[in-house]
Amino acid sequence: MATDEKKLKKIVDNIVGLPTLPTVLTNVTKMMQNPRVSAAQVGKVIQSDVALTSKILKLVNSAFYGFPNRISTVTHAIVILGFNAVRSTAMSVSVFDSFGGGGETEGFDRMAFWKHSIGCGAASRILAKRLNIKELEEAFIAGLLHDIGLIILDQFVHEEFVKVMKQVKEKDILIRDAEKELLDGVTHNDLGAWLGRKWNMAPALIEVIEAYPNPSSASDNYLLVSIVHAADILTRALDIGSGGDNRIPKINKSAWEKLGIDMADLPSILQEIVDSAKKAEAFFTMVNK
Amino acid sequence: MNSDEEKNLQQELDFLKSTNQDLRRSIDELTILQEMLKGISGEHTLEGIIKRFTDIIKKKLLVKGYIFFEIGESAKVKPLYSENLTEWDITEKYGISKSILEWVINEKQISNVPSIAEEDEGSSLLMIPFYTSVKNFGLISVAIETRADDALTVDVSETLKLSASQVAIALENLKLYHDIEEDTKNLSELKNFMSNILDSLVNGVITFDNEKRITHINRNAYIMFGITEVDIIGKKYEECFPEHLSSIIDFILKETNEKGFVLDYQVNYELVGGVTIPLGISTSILRDENYETIGITVVSRDMTASRELDRxxxxxxxxxxxxxxxxxxxxxxxxxxxxxxxxxxxxxxxxxxxxxxxxxxxxxxxxxxxxxxxxxxxxxxxxxSGKIQLELEYIDITDIVKEVVKLCKMQTEKHAIHEEMPETLPKIMADRDRLTQVFINLLNNAIKYSPQGKNIWVKVEEKEGSLRVSFKDEGFGLKEEDKYKVFEKFYRVDSQQTSDIGGTGLGLPVVKKLVEMHHGKIEVESEPEKGSNFIVILPIKES
CATH class of the missing domain: 1.10.287.130 (Signal transduction histidine kinase, dimerisation/phosphotransfer (DHp) domain)
Known part of the structure; x- marks a missing residue:
């Protein structure tokens, strides 16, 4: 076991009572491995969870997806928006259910954090759409969960997190930098990735959570990591919610180039992000206050 | 292991087995699909591409009909063509509005909506957008005989995604192909247009590339240069031009390469049958957009008309x-x-x-x-104005001179006129009256411009193939600067001695012209106060 992993283990070993992924979501993910599974079959499984179903329907009918007609069943949602969109809304709902509430840590505004996360998800989806990537929903969920490690810290490693936030405020530095100093080199990215593995998230998602601050360290999913890297920075620049600190990290040049964004298009992209983040407000209502 | 655990394990194993079986079937189908996808990119018409695509769908689903919508002006969808499905169907049976079609295109989202009509309860409408990273092409709405929730399996939606992107690529290729075709057509129209313009010019135009190959020749160049060979484009001019034309072109291309152009190089060009036409040939260097020399343009014009105009x-x-x-x-x-x-x-x-x-x-x-x-x-x-025609005959010039002297002697008794001529002289072709006029004029001048009592010598001799008739006096003579001017119209020597002597200033000009009409010339030797000698020189053979 590498030193870093040892240090991480030291922290996570003390975590007690971590929520598990809802069985429904685990089952859906498993079902979708079978290419012959139909929308009706998946829909039936999701519909067994009434609370989840109503939240999913609320999301798929929101301005974020913007389908002109009303979608009345999960199955319809699947046939109209696709399997991935429905799974990603289910995943969002589960995350909000598990981690949405609580949080009174000084200097860390949970609501602002979720706003930033949802904004980053919307921004990632827009960048992915511009790049013509088929997995738009994966980009959305990756953006949404990129900083999920902060919630783990806040909720389960609270004492250290309070110190981290104190230092962030005093020195006006990035959370990451404070974490490295106070958590023995372990960051919320490491914790987020740890959660991802525990929850059986897709490998691409885990890589994004782990590598988005430094895309050069990504391997298989360089493009997706670059997208979230840029989306995080653009969302911070647009001041949508708060990532926990007040800084804008330095953009990675090769990641930015990989996205091939013409500087002349940037104003229209930023506007699109602002509009889309607004449309994604339905997600924000799912966060338990 | 308790019975619950055993049941769970059994379920897991069953799931694994069926998943594996389904995966294997999908792989087989994917192999077929791959072949079919190859077919899409081989199509060169929109109909062909759409047909191939619907064939793929038909492998997976029971297709009732379809409409292909393209994206028209201001991003609105409009139906391009269809099979067994109408716009009315998709609105009434499936509740699909234009805004839903546009949503599908904008969201790049494959969707499948169930029928809302009772009689069509078991069917649904698939909407598949076609797009590449640079362009949205449109979408296809396919009515299928399957309930929406059963139709769109993960497998089917992956297949649709894959084939839709293949269709988009094929559509893009098709567009590029049409663009190129259009460009080629425009280019050939332009070429034809330019060629017609060149052919309508009265000038001959030929262009050469740097290797002296003919790149263009207009109709008048063929005629003007009497070029008989056909299909000369692309050939070197030495190989297909008449020899004398080739040598002219050699020269002017060399000149052009040295000086950059040739302006109205004059040449009398002989056509077959001995007809000669005066040509003025001009050239300029042809350059491309980077100012690199790509050849030479040669323009020749028939100077016949312009020479007449000059005259x-x-x-x-x-x-x-x-x-x-x-x-x-x-x-x-x-x-x-x-x-x-x-x-x-x-x-x-x-x-x-x-x-x-x-x-x-x-x-x-x-x-x-x-x-x-x-x-x-x-x-x-x-x-x-060239209106006088000489009436030529063989004459003995001494006859005329004698006659003239005799005539003038009657007019003056105050000068001594001496004649000097050999007994025999060759006859020449000349106009008797005109030569008489010349000699009278010259002898009269000698008399007029000599003081009384002076001698005048009229001498005829044969010398160097010519007859020389000279009128020498001992008169006032001419200054050097006047010697040539006396042949100009209306020029009168301005001196005290001659101011009283009448004259028109036209006598000597007429004399000179008449002598020149006989292919002869007139010379003058003179010194002030010593006298003048006007000599008419007439060729013996030529006249």
Whole structure:
């Protein structure tokens, strides 16, 4: 076991009572491995969870997806928006259910954090759409969960997190930098990735959570990591919610180039992000206050 | 293991087994799909591409019909063509509005909506957008005989995604292909247009590339240069032009390469059958957009017309010069005549015969001068406009000279005129009257411009293939600067000695012209106060 992993283990070993992924979501993910599974079959499984179903329907009918007609069943949602969109809304709902509430840590505004996360998800989806990537929903969920490690810290490693936030405020530095100093080199990215593995998230998602601050360290999913890297920075620049600190990290040049964004298009992209983040407000209502 | 655990394990194993079986089937189908996808990119028509695509769907689903919508102006969808499905169907049976179609395109989202019509309960409408990273092409709505929730399995939606992107690529290729085709068509139209313009020019135009190959030739160039070979484009000119044309082109291409252009290089070009046309050839260097030399343009024009025009212009100028000078020259004797007549009529006593006679004499003298002037002028103008034709015959020139001397001796007794000529001389072709006119003129001048009592020698000799007739006097002579000017129209030597001597200033110009018409020339030797010698030189053979 590498030193870093040892240090991480030291922290996570003390975590007690971590929520598990809802069985429904685990089952859906498993079902979708079978290419012959139909929308009706998946829909039936999701519909067994009434609370989840109503939240999913609320999301798929929101301005974020913007389908002109009303979608009345999960199955319809699947046939109209696709399997991935429905799974990603289910995943969002589960995350909000598990981690949405609580949080009174000084200097860390949970609501602002979720706003930033949802904004980053919307921004990632827009960048992915511009790049013509088929997995738009994966980009959305990756953006949404990129900083999920902060919630783990806040909720389960609270004492250290309070110190981290104190230092962030005093020195006006990035959370990451404070974490490295106070958590023995372990960051919320490491914790987020740890959660991802525990929850059986897709490998691409885990890589994004782990590598988005430094895309050069990504391997298989360089493009997706670059997208979230840029989306995080653009969302911070647009001041949508708060990532926990007040800084804008330095953009990675090769990641930015990989996205091939013409500087002349940037104003229209930023506007699109602002509009889309607004449309994604339905997600924000799912966060338990 | 308790019974619950055993049941769970059994379920897991069953799931694994069926998943594996389904995966294997999907792999088999994917192999077929791959082949079909290859077919899409091989299509060169929109119909073909859409047909291939629906064939793939038909492998997976029971297709009732479809409509292909393209994206028209201002991003609105419009149906392009369909099979067994109408716009009414998709609105009424599936509740699909234009805004849903546009949503599908904008969200790049494959969707499948169930039928809302009772009789079609088991069917649904698939909407599949076609797009690449640079362009949205449209979408296809496919009505299928399967319930929406059963139709769109993960497998089917992956297949649709895969084939839709293949269709988009094929559509993009098709568009590029059409663009190229369009460009080619425009280019060939432009080429035709330019070629028609070049053919309508009266000039001959030929272009050459750097390897001296002909890249273009217009119709008039063929005619002008008498080129008989066809299909000469792309050939080197040495291989297909007449030899004398090739040598002209050699020369002007060399000149062009050295100087950058040739302007109106004049050449008398001989066509088959001996016809010669005067050509003016000009060239310029052809360059591409980077200013690199890519060849030379040669433009030739038939100068026949412009030469005629030049001649007429010169004639016209001569005439107007002539009129302006002549009107002045005519006015002075007329003014004298009018003044004398006035005085005679109103001032001189009718009985004063002596004064009247003196006045009349002056009037007669001026009238004569006017008459001579007009005669000379008419002569000169006829000569200059080429209206005088010589009446040539073989004549013995000594006859004429003798005649002239005899005539002049009658006019003056105050000069001694000496003749000197060999007994026999070759006859020459000449106009008897015109030569007489020349000699009288010259002898008269010798008499006029010599003081009384002086000698005049008229000498005829044969020398160097010519006959030389000279009129030598001991008169006032000419200054060096006047020696040539005396042959100019209306030039009069300005000196005290000659101021009283009447003359038109046209005599010598007429003489010179007449001599030149005989292919001869006139020379003058002279020194002031010592006398002059005017020599007419006539070729023996040529006239």
């Amino acid at each position: 007429l212009r010169t004639l016209d100028k001569m005439k107007s010069d002539f009129v302006s000078t002549v009107s002045h020259e005519l006015r002075s004797p007329l003014t004298t005549i009018k003044a004398y007549l006035d005085t005679l009529m109103h001032r001189v006593d009718e009985n004063d015969k002596e004064t009247r006679a003196m006045f009349l004499e002056t009037i007669e003298k001026e009238a004569n001068r006017l008459y001579n002037l007009i005669e000379d002028m008419l002569d000169l103008s006829r000569i200059e």
